[in-house]
Amino acid sequence: MPDTQPDQPAGPTPALPTIGILGAGKVGTVLSRLLLAAGHPVLISGSGDPAKIALIIDVLAPGAVPMTSEEVAREADIVILALPLGKYRTIPADALAGKLVIDAMNYWWEIDGHRADLSDPRTSTSELIQSFLPASRVVKAFNHMGYHDLDEGPRPEGAPGRKAIGIAGDDAPDLAAAAALVNAAGFDPVPVGTLRDSILLEPGSELFGANLPAEGVQDAAARFPETERGREVAAARADEDAA
Amino acid sequence: MPTTPIEFGLNSFGDVPTDGSRTLSDAETVRLVVDEAKQAEAVGLDVFSLGEHYREGYVDSATPVLLAGIATATERIGLGTAVTVLSTNDPVRLYNEFSTLDALSNGRAQLVLGRASQTQSFPLFGYNLEDYETLFEEKLDLFMKLQREMPVTWEGTVRAPLVEQTLHPTMRPGGIPTWIGVGGSPNSVIRAARYGLPLMLAIIGGEPHRFAGHVDLYHRALDQFGLPRQPVGQHALGLIADTDEEAAETWWRSWEPLVTQMGRERGFYPPTRERYELELGTGALFVGSPETVAQKIVRMTQELQISRFDLKYDIGGLPVDARARTIELFGTKVAPRVRELLAAEGDEAHHDDHDSHDLYRIGSTHA
Ligand SMILES: NC(=O)c1ccc[n+]([C@@H]2O[C@H](COP(=O)([O-])OP(=O)(O)OC[C@H]3O[C@@H](n4cnc5c(N)ncnc54)[C@H](OP(=O)(O)O)[C@@H]3O)[C@@H](O)[C@H]2O)c1
Numbered sequence: 001m002p003d004t005q006p007d008q009p010a011g012p013t014p015a016l017p018t019i020g021i022l023g024a025g026k027v028g029t030v031l032s033r034l035l036l037a038a039g040h041p042v043l044i045s046g047s048g049d050p051a052k053i054a055l056i057i058d059v060l061a062p063g064a065v066p067m068t069s070e071e072v073a074r075e076a077d078i079v080i081l082a083l084p085l086g087k088y089r090t091i092p093a094d095a096l097a098g099k100l101v102i103d104a105m106n107y108w109w110e111i112d113g114h115r116a117d118l119s120d121p122r123t124s125t126s127e128l129i130q131s132f133l134p135a136s137r138v139v140k141a142f143n144h145m146g147y148h149d150l151d152e153g154p155r156p157e158g159a160p161g162r163k164a165i166g167i168a169g170d171d172a173p174d175l176a177a178a179a180a181l182v183n184a185a186g187f188d189p190v191p192v193g194t195l196r197d198s199i200l201l202e203p204g205s206e207l208f209g210a211n212l213p214a215e216g217v218q219d220a221a222a223r224f225p226e227t228e229r230g231r232e233v234a235a236a237r238a239d240e241d242a243a
Numbered sequence: 244m245p246t247t248p249i250e251f252g253l254n255s256f257g258d259v260p261t262d263g264s265r266t267l268s269d270a271e272t273v274r275l276v277v278d279e280a281k282q283a284e285a286v287g288l289d290v291f292s293l294g295e296h297y298r299e300g301y302v303d304s305a306t307p308v309l310l311a312g313i314a315t316a317t318e319r320i321g322l323g324t325a326v327t328v329l330s331t332n333d334p335v336r337l338y339n340e341f342s343t344l345d346a347l348s349n350g351r352a353q354l355v356l357g358r359a360s361q362t363q364s365f366p367l368f369g370y371n372l373e374d375y376e377t378l379f380e381e382k383l384d385l386f387m388k389l390q391r392e393m394p395v396t397w398e399g400t401v402r403a404p405l406v407e408q409t410l411h412p413t414m415r416p417g418g419i420p421t422w423i424g425v426g427g428s429p430n431s432v433i434r435a436a437r438y439g440l441p442l443m444l445a446i447i448g449g450e451p452h453r454f455a456g457h458v459d460l461y462h463r464a465l466d467q468f469g470l471p472r473q474p475v476g477q478h479a480l481g482l483i484a485d486t487d488e489e490a491a492e493t494w495w496r497s498w499e500p501l502v503t504q505m506g507r508e509r510g511f512y513p514p515t516r517e518r519y520e521l522e523l524g525t526g527a528l529f530v531g532s533p534e535t536v537a538q539k540i541v542r543m544t545q546e547l548q549i550s551r552f553d554l555k556y557d558i559g560g561l562p563v564d565a566r567a568r569t570i571e572l573f574g575t576k577v578a579p580r581v582r583e584l585l586a587a588e589g590d591e592a593h594h595d596d597h598d599s600h601d602l603y604r605i606g607s608t609h610a
Pocket residue numbers: 022023024025026027028045046047048069081082083084085087090091104105106107108142143144145146147148427428429430
């Protein structure tokens with residue numbers, strides 16, 4: 001890619017990282033639109049042949065490039081997981097080695113079926129993804145807001161009433177990169193803890209489904225230990241530590 | 244230029260209502276639904292459709308049986324579903340039921356096939372939720388073959404194969420109107436287009452104009468498959484009362500506990516009053532006075548190019564008279580008012596090229 005001249009008029013900034021999105025469904029297409037609008041190149045895949053999603057992308061996220069998941073994983077700088085959680089074992093782990101991976105997935109039994117491995121209060125599902133992708137760095141983001149709120153909610157930075165998205169991860173630079181993406185998409189990023197803590201962004205927790213400004217997200221995250229779900233998680237984890 | 248005609252449907256899941264302080268029994272609710280369908284016909288609505296649920300508070304589980312009852316109690320109104328959970332039905336059985344319904348009602352049967360928002364039928368009939376896609380895809384293939392090209396020879400993984408099979412009573416040529424219900428997944432939109440079937444958008448939350456992109460996707464997919472344009476419809480929830488305030492309060496009393504319960508089952512938090520007000524204003528709920536609801540439907544014809552609008556008027560615990568009033572006002576006030584507004588719009592406007600609409604709003608939400 002040619003270097004951008006410093007005095008060039010504003011346009012798409014080639015310096016922005018290329019975003020890969022695995023999953024071309026409701027969330028994948030909305031996130032593509034938001035990140036394209038912010039100037040990021042976007043690569044996207046469904047479960048199979050890119051030709052199958054070509055029209056979907058052309059209409060719902062024009063500008064994104066349909067590829068196979070393997071290609072998306074290899075060629076993108078940052079990869080967002082927007083496929084059904086139950087299918088996580090089909091994620092091309094090797095191609096993601098060394099990359100920042102943003103986990104937007106949730107356990108949704110109506111899609112994934114009833115699965116004990118995805119609903120164990122001792123482990124957040126993002127921890128599960130991290131252990132499946134040992135050579136990648138996983139941060140949780142974009143999972144708790146419904147896709148229609150994601151679609152309708154973006155505002156420029158500093159706009160009154162801007163909605164927030166909670167993010168969770170173990171590493172400061174990675175959290176910062178995820179925060180920059182959330183901001184680019186049009187939301188205030190709110191760090192709520194480590195990957196282990198990301199269970200407070202999952203279904204069953206107060207923040208799941210939340211479409212709130214930053215203070216609201218911060219307050220709900222702070223309240224988590226006192227909630228029924230928070231106590232259930234703490235108890236399960238204490239048992240595990242004792243065992 | 245002539246305006247697109249619009250059809251109005253009434254949808255019921257057989258939600259059990261209240262009467263004063265009393266909750267109706269299941270059997271009373273079954274009979275009430277038949278009466279409401281008769282009322283829908285009397286006030287001039289075009290279609291009456293029933294869902295398919297398997298849980299407390301809903302009596303629509305035997306959809307075709309209930310529709311058959313309605314068929315013999317009415318003369319003109321279309322009889323449909325909203326939606327039939329194809330994945331856990333046997334397409335052969337479904338064909339038999341709906342060809343019988345169509346015969347019984349003198350050609351008034353129709354269907355919407357979809358996923359439905361409830362999943363109880365999967366464990367109940369021994370299916371796995373994970374197999375949803377395969378079940379739907381294979382069964383749709385078979386069901387459309389049965390309707391379009393009997394005798395049918397078919398083989399798949401989800402039921403016994405068929406060899407040169409003909410079913411009776413035989414449906415009218417080409418089958419009955421069969422819609423695909425979608426809830427936002429772009430893949431389902433493409434599937435409807437692939438079969439050349441009309442598209443029913445189930446919009447139960449958020450701003451409906453989000454679906455404008457899906458409508459465009461649908462039209463372009465039909466073009467790509469070389470198939471003619473098909474109608475687009477919208478299924479929405481709502482209540483019509485004499486004033487906006489009365490409608491908003493009555494609906495809230497039933498909607499709030501329902502959504503709270505759904506949230507408990509799926510793991511999201513209860514709806515706030517603020518969220519509710521947004522749904523009433525620019526969102527997906529059609530709750531208000533006849534004028535408010537009519538104006539909102541007219542907006543949908545512009546934003547989503549719909550030529551059919553279905554209102555789900557029952558919601559658990561709603562008083563029977565609020566339901567009756569909704570049906571009455573929908574038929575006698577809202578439907579004629581929408582037609583009047585559309586006719587006035589058609590007289591003024593000269594959007595002469597219907598096909599050249601832009602991807603309005605899509606991609607432009609980010610200021
Ligand atoms: N819906 C929401 O409001 C929401 C909000 C936040 C987060 N989420 C989470 O985001 C994820 C996607 O949800 P959704 O609602 O967008 O679902 P969706 O509309 O069903 O889309 C899922 C997409 O994932 C693709 N996919 C399946 N297996 C894949 C694989 N192995 N590699 C790449 N892509 C694959 C599917 O492609 P095929 O059709 O080809 O299989 C489809 O394009 C889920 O984990 C969900 O919990 C959802």
